[in-house]
Amino acid sequence: MTFGSWPRGAPISERHCCGKLVEDLPGVNVTQPAPANAVFAIVTPKVEKELRRIANYQYWSPGTGEVRWMCFHENSDETVHGFADALSDLIRTTAPTV
Structure with a gap:
């Protein structure tokens, strides 16, 4: 990192804060504060299985089903919003029908 790159990069991280886009979705339990580009969350196993088909991310705590979704500073707004829309x-579509 070169001197002076943080102020330019910080707004990008804030803009790509996926946590703000997914925290109010029903069925998403955000487990830790998401002030930057990482989201720690638990979703149903069915949603997680389907999401893994279209997105690459890590299990954070396999015992609880907690995952970590990361946004990179070079992700476009369309990519970040696309992930949230897909989720x-x-x-x-995976919710039980009544």
């Missing part, structure tokens, strides 16, 4: 769609 929302998966939650909606």
Whole structure:
């Protein structure tokens, strides 16, 4: 990191804070504060299985099903919003019907 790159990079990280996009989705339990580019969350096993088909991320705590979703400073707004939209769609389509 060169001197002076942080002020330029910080707004990018804030803009790509995926946590703000997913924290209010039904079925997403954000387990830790997400002030920057990492989101720690638990979703249903069915949603997690389907999401893994379209996104690459890590299990953070396999025993609880907690995952870590990361955004990189070079991700476009479309990529970050696309992830949140795909997660929302998966939650909606995998929800039990009444």
